[in-house]
Structures are given as C-alpha cells and as structure tokens.
Amino acid sequence: MAQTETCDVLVIGSGAGALTSAVTCAKAGLKVLVTEKAGQFGGTTATSGGVLWVPGSRHAKALGARLGVQDDGNLVRAYLRHETGNCYDEARIEAYLEHAPRMVDYLEDHTEVKFYPMEFPDYHPETEGGSRIRSVGTMDYDAGKMGELMKTLKGELPQTLFLGLAIGSTLEMKQFLAAGRSPMAMAYVIRRMARHFMDLALKGSSQRIVRGRALIARLARTAHDLGVPFWLNAPAQRLIREGDRVAGAEILRDGKPVRVLARHAVVLGAGGFPRDKDRRARQYPGHARTMEPVTPAPVTNVGDGIRMAEEVGAQFNADLLQPAAWLPTSRLPGAVDQNGVWPHLTDRNKPGFIMVLPDGRRFANESAPYHDLVPAMLDAFERRGADRAFLIGDDRAIRRWGMGFVRPFPIPKGRYLRNGYLTRAATPEALARKLGIDAEALAQTIRDFSRHAAEGRDPEFHRGESAYDRYQGDENHGPNPALGPLDKGPYFAVRIYPGEIGTYKGLKTDEHSRVIGQGGQPIAGLYAAGNDQSNVFGGSYPGAGATIGPAVTFGWIAARDIARQAGREVPGGA
Ligand SMILES: Cc1cc2nc3c(=O)[nH]c(=O)nc-3n(C[C@H](O)[C@H](O)[C@H](O)COP(=O)(O)OP(=O)(O)OC[C@H]3O[C@@H](n4cnc5c(N)ncnc54)[C@H](O)[C@@H]3O)c2cc1C
Known part of the structure; x- marks a missing residue:
C-alpha cells in the first residue's frame, strides 16, 4: 500500500515556471509541495541567462524614459503579430501583456526576486513595433542568504565558468572579452576575479549567484521562508484522477511510490520534451527529427509533464511556427x-x-x-x-x-x-x-x-x-x-x-494556464507552466527572455487562478 501525503497544490518540477507558481500559491496561504526529479532544484532555468522579455515592466518604462524610447501595448501587439503570423493567440497574448508587468511588480514587492532593466534589441528590431527596452535581467544574489539550500541549488553549466567564476550579465561578459584591449575593462576583471578568489579562499565557493541561477535561488529562498518543502530525486510518474478532476500524482520518493493528493491543483512544470526522442521524432523537422539531442537542457527533461497530462486527456498543441526554441x-x-x-x-x-x-x-x-x-x-x-x-x-x-x-x-x-x-x-x-x-x-x-x-x-x-x-x-x-x-x-x-534551449510545442493551455482537454474544456485541477505549456508566442522568439518571461508569468497566472478557485485572496489583486 503506497504512502499517502496531502497538500493543497502539488508543483511538479523546480524551474522558473514551477517555482513561481509554488511561491505565489504559498503567498495565498495554500499548502504547497514541490517535487523535483533531479537531485538538485532549478532545471534549465538555473543554467540560463535569467533574462525575461516583459514589455511594459516598471524597468522598461524607466529605461524608455531615460533613453527617450516610446513603447506601448499597441506597438507590442503589432510586433507580435508580425512575429507570430497565423499563430497569434489573442487570449493568451493579452493575458501576457496584462500580467507580465504585474508579475514583475508582485515578485519584486513580495518576494526575494529582483530584476534590472536591459537595453537589448528585440530579435527583429526593425520589424514594426520592435524595440530595445523590453528585457529584464535577474539581479545577482548572495550565496550567504541561501544557507543549507545552497547544497541542492543546481549549478551553472560548468563549461560556461571561467576559473570557477560565473560571468553575470551580457555587459559583464563584454568587459571580460574587452579586457585584453581596454584598461578599464581589465581593471573591472581584476576586481571581479579578486573578489572571486577571496570567496574561494574564505568560503570555499563563489558567493555571487548570477543570471538564471539567481532567479531560482531567489524563488527558492522565498519558497523556503514560506515553508514550502522541496522533494528531490522524486519524479512524478502519473497523475491521479478523481472523477473528471486531477487530484494529485504518484511520486517515486526514495525508491518508494507515494500518492500525493492535492486538494486544489497540480501544476506541471517539468520543462517540456527536449530529451524525449520519440516525441522529437514526431514533432521536429528534417534532420533534427532523427539526430541525438545536442542540447544544454537537462537529461531529466524527457517530457514527463506532457506525457502525464496526455494520459488524463490533455491536448498537445503542435500547431506552432517552430517546435522548439532553437540554439546552435x-x-x-x-x-x-x-x-x-x-x-x-x-x-x-x-x-x-x-x-x-x-x-x-x-x-x-x-x-x-x-x-x-x-x-x-x-x-x-x-x-x-x-x-x-x-x-x-x-x-x-x-x-x-x-x-x-x-x-x-x-x-x-x-x-x-x-x-x-x-x-x-x-x-x-x-x-x-x-x-x-x-x-x-x-x-x-x-x-x-x-x-x-x-x-x-x-x-x-x-x-x-x-x-x-x-x-x-x-x-x-x-x-x-x-x-x-x-x-x-x-x-x-x-x-x-x-x-x-528548450521545446515550444506543448500542452494546450488557456489564458489562466489551465490545461485543455480533448473536448476543448479545461481539465479541472490541472495547470501547466514553463515549457510544458505550448509557447504563447506561437513558436516565435520575439526578444531576449522569450521563454522564461512566459514561464514566470504563466506560473504566476496559474497560482492566481488556483487561489481564486480555492476562495483565497488572489496574490497581486483581482
Ligand atoms: C544556456 C541557456 C541560456 C538560456 N537563457 C535564457 C534566457 O536568458 N531567457 C530565456 O527566456 N530563456 C533562456 N533559456 C531557456 C530557458 O532556460 C528554458 O526555456 C526555461 O528555463 C524552461 O523553464 P521550465 O520551468 O519550463 O523548465 P526547467 O527550468 O527545465 O525545469 C524543469 C524541471 O522539471 C524537472 N522534471 C522533469 N520531469 C519531472 C518529473 N517527472 N517530476 C518532477 N520533476 C521533473 C526537471 O528535472 C527540471 O528540473 C536558456 C537556456 C539555456 C540552455
């Protein structure tokens, strides 16, 4: 007989989408459990640039005012219409444009998460409505604030470290690359490396957490302060149904099956299917269909979230411009x-x-x-x-x-x-x-x-x-x-x-992040965030941060809907 645990909200995965849902649900007073297949939390997000594409954020407005760059919702819509073509999903894009800036405000005002403005051209800046102020980066975080959590925070991709140092923003990278020619850049690098070696000597590791890892660290710190447990090495294996609603999941924990019953919702954030060879063969074009995956996405991202949802009748949305967010x-x-x-x-x-x-x-x-x-x-x-x-x-x-x-x-x-x-x-x-x-x-x-x-x-x-x-x-x-x-x-x-960098095709979801079933209706109790959702931009890549921006925003939206359904005060206001 499998052991049974009960919570209000079960969050599957620990990337940006999942942890944003976890934190926001916990802020609404719900009892949340995060379960992660890998031995460390953070997923692809922890190894990413930690950049989010958020048109209209408070940072974008301040940067626009400073640079004299105008931006508004209609410019963004025009741009996205060009980018997404026939795959323009009006309801979800409107939800994104409304909620992404609110998500930034909410996370900055109520959690450890902090962002900074980036002057970064959209990926097709000459297209009508293109701009250069819409991306935000995640502020560095101090490892000293993580305590024991540091041991299970996923590391950077080791190959991207320089003598053990994780280079932070794009601007910092430019300083490093210019060091051979610019005395100012060299001075910056010397200061940076001196601090790094001091950390190594005194603390045994770098104390500065940067980019996507900082985003995960900040979310995890908040989650733990709110009492959210993280189960590691604990893959969800299948969803539990009660009537026509999803009521939890079976999880393998310490090699033993555990039935986790979730009173209000299950949020899937298992990172899409970059390592699922069968689905790649069905969904990718040309040579990519048959080749071995050559991706920096984690080996654990084999499409479990999508598979489990399909088993309970979810729709997979293959109708996108591209099946993945590509990367040479x-x-x-x-x-x-x-x-x-x-x-x-x-x-x-x-x-x-x-x-x-x-x-x-x-x-x-x-x-x-x-x-x-x-x-x-x-x-x-x-x-x-x-x-x-x-x-x-x-x-x-x-x-x-x-x-x-x-x-x-x-x-x-x-x-x-x-x-x-x-x-x-x-x-x-x-x-x-x-x-x-x-x-x-x-x-x-x-x-x-x-x-x-x-x-x-x-x-x-x-x-x-x-x-x-x-x-x-x-x-x-x-x-x-x-x-x-x-x-x-x-x-x-x-x-x-x-x-x-991740996959784009994924579960069909609505503007509340609810997973849609074969009949076209939401499956009660089931939400998806991150790359388990099909991409809101129809498989295009409008600008820097076009996967984590939606992951965090729709994770936040899911949590708000769960809180509303549970009769709780909705984080960020109605
Ligand atoms: C080098 C690099 C740089 C990038 N930079 C950026 C950037 O700056 N901005 C941007 O927008 N995008 C960027 N990306 C892409 C971005 O990192 C991903 O698209 C995004 O992080 C995916 O988030 P997620 O929450 O969907 O999944 P992940 O962050 O991958 O998290 C999914 C987690 O679910 C876990 N999991 C899987 N199956 C199960 C299961 N059965 N049970 C429990 N847990 C499970 C996985 O182990 C994993 O930890 C970058 C990617 C790379 C590789």
Missing part, C-alpha cells in the same frame, strides 16, 4: 549530458567567424538570432543534402573570442585539438580537406566573405544590417561590428548541431 550547439566527443554541450550564443556572431556546410558555402546570416539560425541550417541541410555544419574562424577570431569550449588566448586549446572537438589547419583548403568540406569552395567562400566584410557588408546574407547583429558583434570593431575578414591563419573549425 556543439558537443565534446563522448559527451553524455548537457555538460558536454556548448550553447553558441556569443561567438559565432563576432567578426572573423562564418558557418558553412560540407559544400563549402555559407547558409545564413551567422549573427542572426539563434532561433532563426537553426531553421535556416535545417532548411539548408534538406536543400543541399547535408547533415552537418561547421563554425569556422581564423586565428585572430579564436584568440580574441574563443570558439565554443575553446577559450580566448592565452588559455591553451591543445586538449580540444587532441580530443577532436577542434580542427586546425594552416589554410582554408587544408582545413576543408581534414573535415570533408569542398576545399575550393571553402577557400572561395572565405575570400568573398572577407572582401565584403572588410567593407562592412554581406551582400549574400545581410549580416550586420540589423541592430541585433551589431549588438551581438564587437562594438569596437569597424566598419561593421558583426563582420570581420578571415585572413589570418591558421584556421579553425568546430562542428555545429541544430540544438535547442
């Missing part, structure tokens, strides 16, 4: 999990890098947003009969920016050459021959690209024309921050995969 990735030979995968967010868009297929030709604007680059790659694979792509850089580029796992000079790159992650050759032709790329074509591609790059233009793919491309480039490089010739051998290459 690379992988160390022999890698078995997310720690062997590199998210190519900031190197490919720098001067001196291009991407090619085995035919030696480029296939896209390498500085395009990650969500645009991968579909272009998959499309080029289909059209040109390829199954691989390569990031190629010259000696100057790799020394200056690094290349995936390979760090900028003076960090040695020998181990990556030895283990086969990185390939080096004196000339483009020799590099091509080592990799099975058409040598003549690659040499010609590099000559053509470099000639135009020196003039600051890319007639083939228009790289460097968007403000987004230039923002991601090198602000000190001219005439175009996104374009630089590849003319200083030796030349280097890394194989690139069509990966993802």
